[in-house]
Structure formats: C-alpha cells, structure tokens
Amino acid sequence: MSELRNILADTVDRLLTDLVERPTLESAEGGDWPQDLWHGLTDAGLTQPLVPEDQGGVGAAWGDAFEVLHAAGRHAAPVPLAETIVAGWLLSRSGMEVPQGAMTLAPVRPDERLSLTTNNTLDGAARRVPWGGQARHIVALAQADDGLRVVRIEGGSAAVEDGENMARETRSDLNFDATPVAEATPAGDGITAETIWHLGAMVRSAQMAGALARLLADSVAYANDRVQFGRPIGKFQAIQQQLAELAGESAAAAAAAEAAFHAADRGAAEFEIAAAKIRAGEAAGIGARIAHQVHGAIGFTYEHHLHYLTRRLWSWRSEFGSERHWAERLGRAVAGRGADALWGDVTAR
C-alpha cells in the first residue's frame, strides 16, 4: 500500500473506533443525525477523499477510498459517507464545486430517470434514496433535452417520504415537481445515466467487505471466549470449520471489492464492479449465517451488537442491485462476447 493509503486507513479506523459507539448507533436508528461523527469525518478530510486538493479535497484515488469505505463498513458507521464520496466525485468530475455537508445521490434505482426542464427545474421520482431527507445536498443525474446533466439540489427542496432499510438506515422517497436546482452542468467525462448505479454497487461492495471482516473478528473473539462443555467453543472442530469458511468469504469479498476500486482508477470498471457486488453479496449471506450460528442466542438479541453488522449486510446486498441483478447483466455480457472470449476478458483485468 502507498503511504497515503496507509495514513488514510489508520486515520479512519482510529476515528471510527472513537466515534461509532453503541449510543451513536442506537440513536441513529431512532432517526437522529450523528452530528459528532459527521463533524469528525469532515474535519479529518475523509468525506471528500477523491476531490482534488485545489478544490478542498484530498486528491486521493478510488483505491484509497476503498480503505475509507471498508472501515466505514467495519464500524457500521451510520452516515452517508459512501454516498457523499460518490457525489463529490460526480461534482468535481463535472467541474462543479464540492460543497460542505453530507450528500446523497438520486436516482438510486436503474429504472428511474429524472428530467431537467428548460427552466432549470427538476421533475421525477427517486425512491429509496439513502438519507434523502437528512442530506444537505442531493446530487442527481438528470436528462436534459440535449444530454445528461449533473445536478445539485439543496436538501429539503423536494417532497420527502422517509422509510428505512433493514438496518434502519434512512431510505427516502423523493418527489421532484418543478423543484429548483442549485446548479446543473453537463455530465463530466465518462459519466453516463448508469454511473450512480455502478459506483453505488462498488461502494456497497467495499462496505460489505468491511462488515464481513468485522463479523470474522468478532466471531473469532466470541468463540475463544465462550465456554461450553468445559472449553472455549472455538476449540471444537465444528466451530473452527465454520469460522474458516467465514474467513474465506470475507477475504473473497474484500479481494473482489478492492479489485473493482483499482479498476475504477484505471477506467471502465463495469466487469469488476459486477463481480464485486455479486461476490460480496454472496459472502454477506453466508457470513451473516455463520456469525449468527457461532454467536448463538445472544447474537439474536438487540442488546448484542452483532445485528448492526448483519442487518447492514442483508440490506446492502440488495441496494444498487442484488447478486441476481448483477449476475444477469454480467452473464449476458459474457455470453454476448462468446465462450472463447471469456479467458481473454478475465485475464485483461
């Protein structure tokens, strides 16, 4: 790893260890905005790692952002850090200024399209927008008559109906009806109507890999600590075999996710992103099952912290496209290129 990457990884881990404690998670589930956590992340420069230094960011690469988002997943940080990082990238990539404050993205479903009218107002609906009612800014991709626009909208200017995912992270339906936009610019180089969908899947794969790494560490610690039949349950082969499987799944999720971030630094990354979302999503299901089995009944209580991770894994694997969604896309792309092209495509990565 590069020095910058090491520093980022250390900084974010220390910060989140301090700032994401039980009361923060609990009150965030009640709908409170974790002000201290967000301020801490902002002050450390972790909310805009990809924005160039001359625009107030860190000037880092997607490969560095992987470290930040893996840590966010490990700590179950209940803030739109991933969304803000992607939004900042969309804005700066399109030559727009990146404002302070938490940001989110719209639309986040592939079947939804927003349109920018000639009066510079926004029309359309975006469902299940992460922290849609709480974010200071919404960064949207919208279709104008003459092409795709990156659009910034002030939070609160759209009609909001709040819901939540299984992890009780806010997911809001937003309705734009002649909603005024703060700024709109032709989408920057390489940005298409699907870019939010792709980058959303990529950042969720890193968060899932982080949550899985934590599941592994916590499950191993628990197995070494919990005594039954006169010894720590981790001494039983039945438990060891399951934890070894969890270690493999966690490692595979991280490898797939990190490969996608590296590919994004090189250019087109759709293949790697599809692979990452599929592989991390598969690992999420297996990992959560094993962690719960190893933890026994205590892991099924609200009091124990395990569910902050497992409910996120179950939620995130469906957001920005499930394994099935990405598998069908990837499978069609692979089949379309024919059986004999596969090996060349796999080794071109």
Next chain:
Amino acid sequence: MQSFRFEPCELPPAAEALRQEVRDFLAETLPDYPAVKRAESWAGFDPDFSRKLGARGWIGMTWPADYGGGGRSFFERYVVLEELLAAGAPVGAHWVADRQSGPLLLRYGSEEQRRRLLPPIIRGESYFGIGMSEPDSGSDLASIRTRADKVDGGWVVNGAKVWTSNAHQAHYLIALFRSDPKAEERHAGMSQFLVDLKNTEGLTVRPIRNLAGEEHFNEVVFEDAFVPDDMLVGNAGDGWKQVVSELAFERSGPERYLSSYQLIVELIREASQAPGESHAVAIGRLVARLSTLRQMSLSVAGKLQAGDDPALEASVVKDLGNSFEQSIPQIVHELSDSEPSMDGDGDFSQVQAYLTQVTPSFSLRGGTREILRGIIARGLGLR
C-alpha cells in the same frame, strides 16, 4: 483483526508479453484437441506435449540457469501455467516434477542430485510422483508406517504407498519413509527418498482404477526394495519439515480453481449469445467467482515473488477454489434437463459427464477441505 488480505497484484509487462507467446503456441500445438480431453486439465498425460513445452523453456522456468532453468519470475511462470490450464493442455506428465519435485530438490537436494535430475525435468523428459499417503495414512500423514532400514550403502524399504498419480508412467517417486524406528516424537524419524521407479527391485506398481474408469493413480508396494544412499533427499530425519514445505508449493496456483473451467466454457457455448435469464444469472455468478479467485491466486503469486510466506492465504485460495470448481457440475445440472454422458452427443454433454465424476477428488487431493480449514482456523488463533 484476524483477516487475510489479498492485495491486488498487477502483472509486469514481461509476463503479459509471454501470455501471447503461450496462446500462439497452444493454438499451433493443440488445434483440434477435444473438449473432453481439455477437461482432464492437469491429469492429461502427454510426454510429447511436455517435451514441446520443455523446448520452449516453460518447465523449470524459475529455476537457476546453472541447472538449465529459465531464471524467470514467479509472475512469468504464473502466466504460463494459467494459460496452459485455461486451454486444458495436457500438462500432467511433467506437472509434479515442475511444481513440487524440482523446487524440493533445489531446496534440499544434494548438488549431485540437482545436476543429474533437474536438466531432464526441464527438457520435459523426466516425470515424478509423490509417495506420501499410505493405506492407513491419509490426512494423518505423520502416522505413516513404510520403513526404510539402514544397511550398507543404502536403505531397505518395506511397506506401501497409495494414490500415487502417474507412478506407472513416471521415472521417480519422492517418498516419505520412517527411517528411525526408535524416534519417539510423532513427527521425528522420517526422511524423504528418491525412488527410481524404472530400476528398483522389490518394487511393484499397481494401477488403481478411479470411479470414472481411469487409471491415473496407483498403489506402490515395497518388498525389501533397495534405495542407495545417494537417493536420500536432504538430511535423514528432516522428512516432516521438508514435506510440509513441499505441500505449501501446491496450494494456491491456478490449478486450484481452474479444474472445471472447460465446463464454464461449454455452458456459455450451450447458452448461446442470447441466453435465457437463468443461464445468464448462473454464468454471471460463475464468472464473478472465477474472476475473484484469479485475483486472489495472483495476489498470492505476488507475495511469493516478494519473498513472503503466504502459506495461510494459499490455504484460503485452495479451499475457496476447490469448492468453486466442485460446484460447477451441480450448477450446470440444475440448469439443464439433458442427460450428461461420456458417449453423449456433443462437447457439453461429455464435459459435464466427465467433470461430474471427477470433481469429488478436487477437495481431497493436496489436503482435504477439512484439513485446510483446520490450518485456516489455526491462523485465526482458534487452535
């Protein structure tokens, strides 16, 4: 935090340049090689092919030029291996010698052994087998009973080895024997020996048919077989240490996840360029796992190249890789209503029939799934 890190690894340009050379060579050498033969992967035995590969300098690639080796990087070797395996080339004849026996001799063999044995391996002419398992010793390798008793000028061996791939066609066996009957500690008193399979009296090789009807592996019986002193590998009594390091050579290579690759290829061919939904989903999932495993396996190669010891990461790759290659015939079966058959119509049916039968061995050879997971659990601090 206990977790295994597989950092992305980019191949250097020299390795990528080699890739095209290997592809051209394969297109020229195996133009009409049948799909069901390709599915044999590294079990395919073809001395002619091995000699051609040797002539290209693609056996013993990383070994020192002093012994005729290529002196090339682990990355270059990795590229050659993955291209050969993806194409289903018959690499089985020289496989063990290239992957395990040569590196073992470089590490522990005498200078005389290296000078005598390595050059013919590199030419693709000399083939090796592994004598570890016995009828009563599988996963519990330290319980072996085959004895080598010291006599004047050498050792007299009695006992039996099993599951020895290619012993009926190979030139040498590198075998683990109990050489000190008085050793008290379980892992002590064992030594590794070279056994000349073509010229040793008191040695009988009996092929064992596998469930698919093939004769790849064998029972090797020793009845007062004489092994001269200069065939001892390393020091007497160091056998266990040597074997453990030898097993680490074989855990993370591309052969640990590509054994069923031909069935993915045939599935895609069968699905056509406009597949139905369930086929598209299955193909997408398989390709995601394939691509992830390649990244992980490559990452381990990067650690080897950097001089690290990625023994644990290698076990993770083998465990995940074996489960992946083993899952493929089942996934294909669930997609299809046609009956696979070795005399079936077309490549898809034959490849599926062949791999359905041989995949059980994938999580047995080179350390069972349970043994590997035990190693991983130890790495996690559980034992």
